[in-house]
Amino acid sequence: MASENKFKRIATSISPLKKYSCLALIALGIPAAVLTAPSGKPNVVIILADDQGYADVSYNPHHPVEVNTPNIDALARAGVICTQGYVSGHVCSPTRAGLMTGRCQQRSGIYTAGQGGSGMPLEERWMPMHLKQGGYVCGAFGKWHLGLTEEYNPVNRGFDCFYGFMGRGAHDYFDYDSDSAIKFGGSIYRNLEVLKGESGYLTTKLTQEAVDFIHREKDKPFFAYVAYNAVHAPAQAPEKDIRKFDTGDTTRNILMAMLYHLDLGVGEIVKALKDAGVYENTLIFYLSDNGGAPNMHASNKPLRGFKGEDFEGGVRVPFIVSWPEKLKAGTVCDVPVWSIDILATALAAAGLDPLPDSKPLDGKNMLPVLSGDQDKLHDTFYWSSGDEGKWAVRSGDWKIVFVQGKTELFNLTEDPGETKNILSEHPEKAGELTKIYNAWLAEMPDPVKGSKQWNPDHQKKKPAKKKKKK
Numbered sequence: 001m002a003s004e005n006k007f008k009r010i011a012t013s014i015s016p017l018k019k020y021s022c023l024a025l026i027a028l029g030i031p032a033a034v035l036t037a038p039s040g041k042p043n044v045v046i047i048l049a050d051d052q053g054y055a056d057v058s059y060n061p062h063h064p065v066e067v068n069t070p071n072i073d074a075l076a077r078a079g080v081i082c083t084q085g086y087v088s089g090h091v092c093s094p095t096r097a098g099l100m101t102g103r104c105q106q107r108s109g110i111y112t113a114g115q116g117g118s119g120m121p122l123e124e125r126w127m128p129m130h131l132k133q134g135g136y137v138c139g140a141f142g143k144w145h146l147g148l149t150e151e152y153n154p155v156n157r158g159f160d161c162f163y164g165f166m167g168r169g170a171h172d173y174f175d176y177d178s179d180s181a182i183k184f185g186g187s188i189y190r191n192l193e194v195l196k197g198e199s200g201y202l203t204t205k206l207t208q209e210a211v212d213f214i215h216r217e218k219d220k221p222f223f224a225y226v227a228y229n230a231v232h233a234p235a236q237a238p239e240k241d242i243r244k245f246d247t248g249d250t251t252r253n254i255l256m257a258m259l260y261h262l263d264l265g266v267g268e269i270v271k272a273l274k275d276a277g278v279y280e281n282t283l284i285f286y287l288s289d290n291g292g293a294p295n296m297h298a299s300n301k302p303l304r305g306f307k308g309e310d311f312e313g314g315v316r317v318p319f320i321v322s323w324p325e326k327l328k329a330g331t332v333c334d335v336p337v338w339s340i341d342i343l344a345t346a347l348a349a350a351g352l353d354p355l356p357d358s359k360p361l362d363g364k365n366m367l368p369v370l371s372g373d374q375d376k377l378h379d380t381f382y383w384s385s386g387d388e389g390k391w392a393v394r395s396g397d398w399k400i401v402f403v404q405g406k407t408e409l410f411n412l413t414e415d416p417g418e419t420k421n422i423l424s425e426h427p428e429k430a431g432e433l434t435k436i437y438n439a440w441l442a443e444m445p446d447p448v449k450g451s452k453q454w455n456p457d458h459q460k461k462k463p464a465k466k467k468k469k470k
């Protein structure tokens with residue numbers, strides 16, 4: 001794939017010895033990931049951006065000229081760029097539900113943002129609960145979007161501390177008290193307490209809270225979940241930063257100023273890890289929760305579509321994994337992985353099993369593919385927003401995308417931009433993928449809420465199969 005070759009050239013120019021050393025180790029039968037002796041359980045940091053476009057990061061060779069993310073690029077150079085890193089949802093809340101449970105969020109009855117935002121089932125085992133077996137101190141910062149009321153607060157779901165907002169997708173970046181009615185993000189909390197009179201640019205504030213946590217907990221293994229609402233709408237940034245950009249598009253200028261602060265935050269978090277002396281043994285994941293949003297004039301080049309769609313632009317995102325003590329810097333991983341693998345990967349890195357009473361994970365440990373020891377992780381990837389009428393399946397090079405009655409089929413290796421619908425040339429492949437989807441869907445429960453929107457006869461009627469024939 002041309003785009004990935006470009007990624008590869010960038011990474012190779014950064015670390016020309018990486019490929020040689022990895023191949024040499026494999027030839028000797030030594031997995032690269034066991035090169036260095038562990039120095040205790042790694043810290044785990046997830047930096048989750050919101051609605052960041054695939055090309056709105058300057059390590060991507062397709063990035064528009066105005067995009068400049070030196071700190072995210074530095075993190076990429078220090079670790080592994082996953083060129084085919086997916087999220088399990090095409091909007092905010094479903095991806096977060098899958099990330100926190102390591103399972104397809106549909107298994108928790110969450111297909112849409114409204115369902116996840118109303119509260120993920122409490123019986124699920126959440127990522128911090130698993131990590132606490134290993135003595136991890138767990139902090140959540142930023143956007144939650146997995147339930148509005150106290151029982152869903154992160155401190156009641158396994159986290160030891162929380163600074164951020166519980167509510168729906170958006171939050172004002174300057175006026176923290178503007179939305180106490182929870183029309184969107186709601187109040188700012190510290191743990192269970194609603195804060196009043198907080199001030200400052202919210203992205204900067206979240207960074208500071210995460211940095212304070214790292215310094216405070218540096219002597220223990222810790223898990224920091226830093227879920228920025230940047231660069232989600234509303235389009236707001238300090239005026240002086242907006243003026244740095246002159247794209248001819250006011251919204252895009254603001255987006256770039258928001259991205260500037262997000263990138264600064266990544267730099268501050270990495271600096272805090274280094275200052276605290278824990279950077280080398282910290283496993284950092286950087287990704288966006290879904291593709292770039294059209295209303296923010298994001299760029300997902302060269303991919304098709306945006307947030308809210310199952311085309312690649314909606315679900316393939318900037319995705320970096322860094323663990324200096326274990327993973328070679330300057331590596332590119334073209335093996336498809338997805339966000340629900342993060343939990344299994346963190347547990348494997350920590351030498352922990354999932355909690356004995358948790359349901360089976362769908363995610364898998366990514367470390368063997370990140371280190372080059374393994375060239376495949378999953379046979380199939382699924383996306384479904386239930387009765388919103390959108391679903392997709394990727395299996396190998398093939399991907400089928402169904403949108404409200406229209407089916408398209410692509411070969412992603414030949415056509416990563418999903419420009420050519422080859423359904424009529426390969427009807428048997430479309431049938432095969434539809435069958436795979438229907439079998440998967442039949443395993444999934446009804447949604448947690450919004451049953452009126454759900455077709456109660458979906459399994460009996462098999463709408464996906466019927467619609468395929470149109």
Ligand SMILES: [Ca+2]
Pocket residue numbers: 050051091092232289290
């Ligand atoms: Ca989002």
